[in-house]
Amino acid sequence: MQVIHVASEMTPVAKVGGLGDVLMGLTRELSWKGHETLAIIPNYGVVDRHWLTPTGRVDTFDTCFDGMTHRATVTYYTLYNDITVGLLDTEWGYWKQQQKIYGNNDEVASFLFFSRAVADWLVQTRRRPNILHVHDWQTAIIPLICRSLDRTKDLASMRSILTVHNFEYQGCCHWGDIARVGLFPLNFPDPSILQDPWHPCLNIIKAGILSVDLVTTVSPTYSQEVKTAEGGRGLHHVLSSLGDKFLGVLNGLDYAFWNPEIDPFLFERFSLSLGMNRIAKAKQENKKQLFQQLGLHVCDDRPLVASITRLVPQKGIYLIQNAFFRAESLGMQCVLLGSVADAGTEPLFRALDTELRRKGNGAVLLMSDEMMAHRLYGAADIFVVPSLFEPCGLTQLIALKYGAIPVVRRTGGLADTVVDVDGGASAQSNGFVFDQPDQPGFDSALLRALILFSRNRDRWGEYMLRGMKQDFSWHNPGMKYLELYQRLHKL
Numbered sequence: 001m002q003v004i005h006v007a008s009e010m011t012p013v014a015k016v017g018g019l020g021d022v023l024m025g026l027t028r029e030l031s032w033k034g035h036e037t038l039a040i041i042p043n044y045g046v047v048d049r050h051w052l053t054p055t056g057r058v059d060t061f062d063t064c065f066d067g068m069t070h071r072a073t074v075t076y077y078t079l080y081n082d083i084t085v086g087l088l089d090t091e092w093g094y095w096k097q098q099q100k101i102y103g104n105n106d107e108v109a110s111f112l113f114f115s116r117a118v119a120d121w122l123v124q125t126r127r128r129p130n131i132l133h134v135h136d137w138q139t140a141i142i143p144l145i146c147r148s149l150d151r152t153k154d155l156a157s158m159r160s161i162l163t164v165h166n167f168e169y170q171g172c173c174h175w176g177d178i179a180r181v182g183l184f185p186l187n188f189p190d191p192s193i194l195q196d197p198w199h200p201c202l203n204i205i206k207a208g209i210l211s212v213d214l215v216t217t218v219s220p221t222y223s224q225e226v227k228t229a230e231g232g233r234g235l236h237h238v239l240s241s242l243g244d245k246f247l248g249v250l251n252g253l254d255y256a257f258w259n260p261e262i263d264p265f266l267f268e269r270f271s272l273s274l275g276m277n278r279i280a281k282a283k284q285e286n287k288k289q290l291f292q293q294l295g296l297h298v299c300d301d302r303p304l305v306a307s308i309t310r311l312v313p314q315k316g317i318y319l320i321q322n323a324f325f326r327a328e329s330l331g332m333q334c335v336l337l338g339s340v341a342d343a344g345t346e347p348l349f350r351a352l353d354t355e356l357r358r359k360g361n362g363a364v365l366l367m368s369d370e371m372m373a374h375r376l377y378g379a380a381d382i383f384v385v386p387s388l389f390e391p392c393g394l395t396q397l398i399a400l401k402y403g404a405i406p407v408v409r410r411t412g413g414l415a416d417t418v419v420d421v422d423g424g425a426s427a428q429s430n431g432f433v434f435d436q437p438d439q440p441g442f443d444s445a446l447l448r449a450l451i452l453f454s455r456n457r458d459r460w461g462e463y464m465l466r467g468m469k470q471d472f473s474w475h476n477p478g479m480k481y482l483e484l485y486q487r488l489h490k491l
């Protein structure tokens with residue numbers, strides 16, 4: 001099977017959140033399973049090239065933007081020997097000039113241009129993959145553009161699949177934006193599929209949903225939630241109308257990247273085979289060294305409660321902020337590693353940092369830092385994810401693998417992966433779950449975790465081992481995607 005993934009992120013070369021991790025993990029799994037897999041991303045200026053080995057292969061083709069023809073290239077690299085990555089750019093470096101992945105001035109135009117260029121590359125270089133797998137609004141329109149450019153129907157046998165990682169981001173734009181990549185209503189057999197169902201604008205994700213052969217999202221529970229008026233962000237009718245053309249496939253974790261036994265970033269590595277006491281010791285050492293790095297002192301009898309997140313309302317960041325402000329009275333130390341999405345939230349979290357540091361209870365690190373994230377997972381005892389909604393969530397899965405017990409809200413992929421330890425005897429119980437997205441709801445689960453940690457370290461250790469043992473690898477989701485690809489291929 002020949003599969004091409006196209007996305008706006010890929011860990012570790014260009015990552016903002018979970019989409020990057022999915023691209024790396026899923027393409028690696030498909031390669032391991034013997035399928036010819038290629039991932040295409042823009043050649044941003046922020047691409048971290050030291051992970052990439054050039055293969056010497058380059059495709060050259062023409063594309064169109066702002067009324068001009070541009071010479072463009074896809075340059076091929078290998079990542080970890082397993083994954084083939086193509087970096088797409090114009091010869092004069094349109095994407096190379098971008099120092100951020102998201103939030104650039106002309107963001108919609110940039111991803112529409114990228115989408116047009118990928119379609120031109122497919123048509124002109126005569127690549128004929130069995131499956132074109134696109135991700136989120138940034139690339140969702142590629143199959144539709146392919147159809148409008150492919151006059152000789154050479155791509156007719158290619159099947160397309162769109163995975164939506166978060167329905168909050170839909171790619172609102174206007175015909176003027178589409179015209180910049182040389183396309184007009186007349187180019188589309190049914191231009192109305194681009195119309196947003198509620199607002200006077202076009203909606204790229206909706207156009208993608210209605211033009212691909214199959215739509216997936218990243219967990220079974222989220223796939224149900226988005227079919228309701230409350231969770232569908234205006235797309236519930238569209239999604240409900242798809243029937244079995246829309247389903248949820250739970251994301252996996254790449255255990256070659258997220259594994260405390262081999263993690264090069266950890267101060268002290270550890271694995272299940274060490275047993276409960278030695279794992280606890282290794283985690284304590286990780287905590288000590290991390291705190292030293294942060295200029296803090298570890299309080300031995302207090303758990304380290306951690307959060308690693310984009311600082312957006314979706315993630316329940318005000319619930320975290322409120323609880324962490326009370327670190328002293330709750331008897332915990334806390335570290336929040338948060339990437340700032342909006343300048344308005346920054347002062348709140350700077351104030352939290354000052355408060356935590358003043359009392360020696362922890363810190364807030366306002367940055368995106370892969371090494372720091374690995375170290376914090378390795379040191380944490382409790383990991384909080386009080387999201388208001390969560391399509392899948394990878395941080396709770398990483399936390400489990402690194403021996404940190406998650407406290408999560410029962411929503412989306414969190415509901416599919418974390419089972420409450422107090423919800424009756426279950427071999428799957430691995431964390432603390434709450435329902436109401438408010439402070440009493442979150443506090444009640446966090447308090448249960450803090451009490452168990454301080455009163456019954458043996459039971460705590462058993463849950464920790466159980467979480468580390470659970471298999472959230474890409475193996476099963478990879479099989480599921482292959483099954484779907486094969487189903488489409490037979491159409």
Ligand code: ADP
Pocket residue numbers: 016017018019021308309310337338339367368369370373392393394395396
């Ligand atoms: P989302 O994609 O909505 O941001 P996920 O839970 O699916 O959330 O994935 C988050 C990924 O991004 C994880 O790999 C997590 O470790 C990483 N991450 C989030 N915030 C940061 C940060 N500030 N620094 C480093 N890594 C981060």
